[in-house]
Amino acid sequence: MFLRQLEPRTARTTAEVLNFALWPFAILTVLNRVFIKAVNGFITDDFRPVYNASLAFLNNQPIYTANFDSTDPHYLYPPSGTLLIAPLAILDPEKSRWCFILLNAxxxxxxxxxxxxxxxFTLSSVAAPALLLAMFMSExxxxxxxxxxVNGCLLLAEVVFIHLLLQRRDLWAGAVMGLTIAVKPTLAPLLLIALMRGQWKTLITAVAVPAVLNALAWPLIVDPMDFVTRTVPYLMETRDYFNSSIVGNAAYYGVADWLIWIIRLTMCVLVAISLWLLYRYYRDDEVFFICTMSGVLLIASWLLPSLGQMYYSMMVFPFLMTVVLRNSVLRNWPAWLAIFGxxxxxxWLSDRFQSAGRTVEYLRTTFGWGLLLIVVFCVLGDRYLAARREGRLRVGVTLDPPWMHPEAAVTPERLNGRGRAAAVETAKQ
Known part of the structure; x- marks a missing residue:
């Protein structure tokens, strides 16, 4: 049956045409990225310090010895992360790197x-090859x-976490999140979503898992206190290289501190209002709420604090997928201008226009993240103002205009509790 699917035949519908066209591009792009580009490597090597730390751990040698005055990648994982990645050093460096590439792929x-x-969506839908191609074409x-x-593993953990939240399997969701926090806290802001949904049990395992792993790893490491005294202070600093956060780029370009604070505080206000609108009016629209909220929280956590790197953007794939939902905040061109960034x-580095090209290249991620947060705020704010003018404001009832749901002004399946009662009352009026 599988081989029959590969049999060449002429497409009869537009969907079949797109499927036949996109699958070869998607599959060959994946193979190129994994077996050619990744194996070739680049001057930037995030794997080497991780492998060296794993080797040092297995040989009972100091781990936290990085020279933070250099711009080379440093080993920054806590003891719990060291314990988890230690098996990497069982193989020689080259084979270990290949295995790690395959693991992430x-x-x-x-x-x-x-x-x-x-x-x-199913594997036979057009969305399958389109999404696969888009993912492996991305920076x-x-x-x-x-x-x-390790970001590929973090993306998988994020999507599993979302599935478990939706299934109300709180302890397992927390355990998955705890494993990611044990390595790096990139996804930790997503715990706020669990709290907003009343799934507080998620916190139990999310805190317990890294705590237990740290307790196990601490006596096995020669220099665990160096992580506290050397690595943690470095993580709190703002570096002016390979940093797309507001303060990172501002430090590089010498922007005045007062202007940096105005920009950061303004963005904080926009993010807070967006989160409030999502919580108050969309928390019963579960997939939209969780995925949109995850995008806003993560982008804000990279843009506003001290460090944000472009390839963190992999974690917003669930947010970007909301574009297929009728009430998505991404169905406008400014959103995709931001995503392009x-x-x-x-x-965008240019031999002819060196200064302009360098500026665009260094700032495009910062502007892209910032613009997307502004788009979310504007779309939700516009819906709120329109709903208030039309008398549609109800706690737990979405701000979606009626044209988004032609079958009903409000979709009953998306509501519960007070929201459902408010929708019924609105229909009676």
Missing amino acids: VAILLAWYLLLRLFK TVINTLVFTN FMTYDK
């Missing part, structure tokens, strides 16, 4: 499949594989 492919399931996936870091692999 498989994790990204599993995340791709789970994203399709999350949004009710974030390419550089995650080429630099060989931090997702495309294009380089």
Whole structure:
């Protein structure tokens, strides 16, 4: 039966044409990224310090010895992360790196499949090859594989976490989140979503897992206190290289401190209002709420504090997939202008226009993240103002205008509790 699917035949519908066209591009792009680009590597090597730390751990040698005055990738994982990644050093460096590339590639492919399931798409739909191609054409996936870091595994953990939240399997969701926090806290802001949904049990395992792993790893490491005294202070600093956060780029360009604070505080206000609108009016629209909220929280956590790197953007794939939902905040061109800024692999460095090209290249991620947060705020704010003018404001009832749901002004299946009662009362009026 599988081989019959590969039999050449003429497409009869537009969907079949797109499927036949996109699948070869998607599959060959995946193979190129994994077996050619990633294996070739690049001057930036995130894997080497991780491997060296794993080797030092297995040989009972100091781990936290990085020279933070250099711009080379440093080993920054806590003791719990060291314990988890230690098996990497069992193999020689080259074979270990290849295995880590494959591990991340498989994790990204599993995340791709789970994203399709999350949004009710099948492998036979056009969305399957389109999403696969888009993911492996993006800067974030390419550089995650080429630099060989752990972000592919984090993406899979994020999507699994979302599935478990939706299934109300709180302790398991927390355990998955705890494993990611044990390595790096990139996804930790997503715990706020669990709290907003009243799934507080998620915190139990999310805190317990890294705590237990740290307790196990601490006596096995020669220099655990160096992580506290050397690495943690470095993580709190703002570096002016390979940093797309507001303060990172501002430090590079010498922007005045007062202007930096105005920009950051303004963006904080926009993010807070967006989160409030999502919580108050969309928390019963579960997939939209969780995925949109995850995008806003993560982008804000990279843009506003001290460090944000472009390839972190892989974690917003669930948010970007909401574009298939009728009430998505991404169905406008400014949103995709922003996404182009931090997702495309294009380089804007120019031999002819060196200063302008360098500025665009260094700032496009920062502007892209910032613009997307502004788009979310504007779309939700516009819906709120329109709903208030039309008398449609109800707690728990979405701000979606009626044209988004022609079958009913408000879709009953998306509501419960007070929201459902408010919708019925509105219909009676």
